[in-house]
Amino acid sequence: MSTIQESAxxxxxxxxxxxxxxxxxLGRTASWVMLIxxxxxxxxxxxxxxxxxxxxxxxxxxxxxxxxxxxxxxxFSLGQSAFYAIGAYAAAILIEHGxxxxxxxxxxxxxxxxxxxxxxxxxxxxxxxxxxxLATYAFAVAMPQLLKLGVIEHxxxxxxxxxxxxxxxxxxxxxxxxxxxxxxxxxxxxxIYLASVNLLKSRSGRxxxxxxxxxxxxxxxxxDLSIYKTLAxxxxxxxxxxxxxxxxxAVQFVAPDSxxxxxxxxxxxxxxxxxxxxxxxxxxxxxxxxxxxxxAEGISKGLSGAFxxxxxFAVIYLVPHGARQAAIYAETLFNKLRRS
Amino acid sequence: xxxFINQVLAGIATGAIYACMALAIVMIFQAIDHLNFxxxxxxxxxxxxxxxxxxxxxxxxxxxxxxxxxxxxxGIVIERVLFKPLAKAPVLTNVxxxxxxxxxxxxxxxxxxxxxxxxxxTPFGSSPFLGSQLISTHQVGMIGVTLGxxxxxxxxxxxxxxxxxxxxxxxxxxxxxxxGINTSWMVALGWGMASAIGAIAGILIAPVVFLxxxxxxxxxxxxxxxxxxxxxxxxxxxxxxxxLVGVFENLxxxxxxxxxxxxxxxxxxxxxxxVLVVKPNGLMGHTVVKRV
Amino acid sequence: MTILLSxxxxxxxxxxxxxxxxxxxxxxxxxxxTLLGANGAGxxxxxRAICNMVRSTGAIQFEGKPLNGxxxxxxxxxxxxxxxxxxxxxxxLTVEENLQLGAISRKDTKAISSDxxxxxxxxxxxxxxxxxxxxxxxxxxxxxxxxxxxxxxRPRLMLLDEPSFGLAPxxxxxxxxxxxxxxxxxxxxxxxxxQNAQLALEIADKAYVIETGRIVMSGNAQEIAxxxxxxxxxxxx
Numbered sequence: 001m002s003t004i005q006e007s008a009x010x011x012x013x014x015x016x017x018x019x020x021x022x023x024x025x026l027g028r029t030a031s032w033v034m035l036i037x038x039x040x041x042x043x044x045x046x047x048x049x050x051x052x053x054x055x056x057x058x059x060x061x062x063x064x065x066x067x068x069x070x071x072x073x074x075x076f077s078l079g080q081s082a083f084y085a086i087g088a089y090a091a092a093i094l095i096e097h098g099x100x101x102x103x104x105x106x107x108x109x110x111x112x113x114x115x116x117x118x119x120x121x122x123x124x125x126x127x128x129x130x131x132x133x134l135a136t137y138a139f140a141v142a143m144p145q146l147l148k149l150g151v152i153e154h155x156x157x158x159x160x161x162x163x164x165x166x167x168x169x170x171x172x173x174x175x176x177x178x179x180x181x182x183x184x185x186x187x188x189x190x191x192i193y194l195a196s197v198n199l200l201k202s203r204s205g206r207x208x209x210x211x212x213x214x215x216x217x218x219x220x221x222x223x224d225l226s227i228y229k230t231l232a233x234x235x236x237x238x239x240x241x242x243x244x245x246x247x248x249x250a251v252q253f254v255a256p257d258s259x260x261x262x263x264x265x266x267x268x269x270x271x272x273x274x275x276x277x278x279x280x281x282x283x284x285x286x287x288x289x290x291x292x293x294x295x296a297e298g299i300s301k302g303l304s305g306a307f308x309x310x311x312x313f314a315v316i317y318l319v320p321h322g323a324r325q326a327a328i329y330a331e332t333l334f335n336k337l338r339r340s
Numbered sequence: 341x342x343x344f345i346n347q348v349l350a351g352i353a354t355g356a357i358y359a360c361m362a363l364a365i366v367m368i369f370q371a372i373d374h375l376n377f378x379x380x381x382x383x384x385x386x387x388x389x390x391x392x393x394x395x396x397x398x399x400x401x402x403x404x405x406x407x408x409x410x411x412x413x414x415g416i417v418i419e420r421v422l423f424k425p426l427a428k429a430p431v432l433t434n435v436x437x438x439x440x441x442x443x444x445x446x447x448x449x450x451x452x453x454x455x456x457x458x459x460x461x462t463p464f465g466s467s468p469f470l471g472s473q474l475i476s477t478h479q480v481g482m483i484g485v486t487l488g489x490x491x492x493x494x495x496x497x498x499x500x501x502x503x504x505x506x507x508x509x510x511x512x513x514x515x516x517x518x519x520g521i522n523t524s525w526m527v528a529l530g531w532g533m534a535s536a537i538g539a540i541a542g543i544l545i546a547p548v549v550f551l552x553x554x555x556x557x558x559x560x561x562x563x564x565x566x567x568x569x570x571x572x573x574x575x576x577x578x579x580x581x582x583x584l585v586g587v588f589e590n591l592x593x594x595x596x597x598x599x600x601x602x603x604x605x606x607x608x609x610x611x612x613x614x615v616l617v618v619k620p621n622g623l624m625g626h627t628v629v630k631r632v
Numbered sequence: 633m634t635i636l637l638s639x640x641x642x643x644x645x646x647x648x649x650x651x652x653x654x655x656x657x658x659x660x661x662x663x664x665x666t667l668l669g670a671n672g673a674g675x676x677x678x679x680r681a682i683c684n685m686v687r688s689t690g691a692i693q694f695e696g697k698p699l700n701g702x703x704x705x706x707x708x709x710x711x712x713x714x715x716x717x718x719x720x721x722x723x724x725l726t727v728e729e730n731l732q733l734g735a736i737s738r739k740d741t742k743a744i745s746s747d748x749x750x751x752x753x754x755x756x757x758x759x760x761x762x763x764x765x766x767x768x769x770x771x772x773x774x775x776x777x778x779x780x781x782x783x784x785x786r787p788r789l790m791l792l793d794e795p796s797f798g799l800a801p802x803x804x805x806x807x808x809x810x811x812x813x814x815x816x817x818x819x820x821x822x823x824x825x826x827q828n829a830q831l832a833l834e835i836a837d838k839a840y841v842i843e844t845g846r847i848v849m850s851g852n853a854q855e856i857a858x859x860x861x862x863x864x865x866x867x868x869x
Contacts, residue, residue, distance in 0.1 A: 076432075126620050127616055130572065134612070134613070137564075138606065141609060142609065268435070269439060271432070272433055272435070302450070303451055305443040305446055312437075320426065320429030321430065
């Protein structure tokens, strides 16, 4: 038992380490440190690690999207995997059937998912809390089955899925495909992160948060509930779609069973571990869902599920409010050290 | 017409499974105000315990009773050890805890009893009921037990002091403390009861779906759907929802062309969503008046 | 006269914010005592601290025994009934179930139904509505239900938080008359927090004035009512 606890504590330390930099990154210096770390990282590690960190960034975008919906507007979704799947398939089909440049598929995937999400937001208007969770969950469960439908098999490749060609670095840049894709993903992530922060700070963002905190009061203050709630759904779905498209390009493969309900659960866990409503935490949450299953598998193959559960418990006991709480601890500690 | 009646009957038979599960889900929702995602896995584990006891030569009904007691105690222990520390944590953190519990229980069951499918006995026999091929005596027994359980729960919550205290603690925890109710223990008791009801559900379901660590995955999905459809605040609604989902699913599979087994669940869920859009609190749930 | 409740150097905190700054007072057995003060003075916090519903330090003794460290439900079981602000009605349960809940911690289950009848005698409107969902009652009816529910505990001490809040003046007068009757006839000591100082001083025998978390004045209700500064600040004449 002691080994479990030790390893749990270690992982904890790992998840604690990353976000505080970002928390202080609200102060400018640490953001730069973080950025520089991300920029030089690929030069120091193997291709496989680069790929893993790329996946962290991609899931980070998807978790961030969920954070905008749940943390921003207080709506709860278990259906993010469906939007992720739509984004991934949109990119794969455009690249493989349409010969579209991979970079252009991202906005396309984003727009398609925005529209689907926006439309989905309408029935969602009538529902809240657990009922909304069920509706989105139905969507997530249905998605893999819909992708397998015979009617669209010509485009989707049915159960087999589609293979996506990995892009080379442009302009003859001397870097591996993995490295190029990493930088590409990094650039997209930064753009989306900055846009999201600004969105939540904007008038629309404040309207959404007012809805989250007290729907009735918000509507009494003149916030149009239906517009902002559906908008939050649309924006969240759109960003998730971009993540899905990036994911399809990075993994070079899309298939219905990659986008089951398990993915939606993983994204949800990422949000909780990162801290609901705290955008920088999305990255910590994504790191959790990418690395911790591997760590659990490393401890014991047969009991990997159990160890994953134990690690998850360890995290939520130590920091029930997620990485955000860890960041606050770290910041107070840092300030104390500086003063003494 | 005969096809229709037969499909409805078959739907009621599978619906009994969902009803059982939904009842356990609603029970714990009443007590803790959260949906426990690990409920199905706990039920599966209980069923394995019953199976193990029978393997050791304990007769069916004794094994049944022992399993109920073990599950009841285990439910309380899980709450005291794992979830009491999270009582003040945000709701979504608790949901993450349920997912962690899910992973642990599933994985441990797989390690102890492996993933091969096991037969599970039924006390009701499995001959056709009144000559119908679609519904067996076991399924009728299952429906009977579910309804019996429902009545027992109704009586418990309606007419006992502890049942009243549990309802009060779930509805308004702070007021409940102010009349001297130990709300924390009421939650633990809710876990124990839900765990025991889950065990009954598992034991009834196992002869139909066979025993293995993933047996509850599908059932849980339908169980949730049924619970939400019926209105999460009403045990009667949960049972009704269970039967409705079963019938829904069967009729969709029979009458809508091109719907294979895979699409039955999504379509059933879609129908539920439509019902919810019309009646946002479920069929039997009561509206909670919100004050600003 | 024996002291039923004594509070000494009570300090209470909401997170980092301190709401009470060393507040002390006593309540005599059988008395009706009122705490007066403006919004935010710390009246509600004082009642909540007695029932351990807010983080606090200091010594609180009930019948000579310390309450510190006891959980809310165990404090209630000692015979302290608390009618919180907002009444704490179990809105989804029936009126009768609300009354039964008031007595849920009592051991003498046989006497409960006769007590319910007694409550119906005090508050006839509750009898008319006994099968109705409590959430559907009007504000005044809910306040009566809350008082009745508290009495079902057969308390030694009743803590009332702003019983007049949101009620029409006539109903308030009614309610206070009943409270006075309960105090005299059932020998229930009452600690009542009120903004309606005039009314509270009329029926109370003792009064304390709280300002920013401290007791600034104490005495017989009569004396307090005649005090010039109190008259200006709280009575408005």
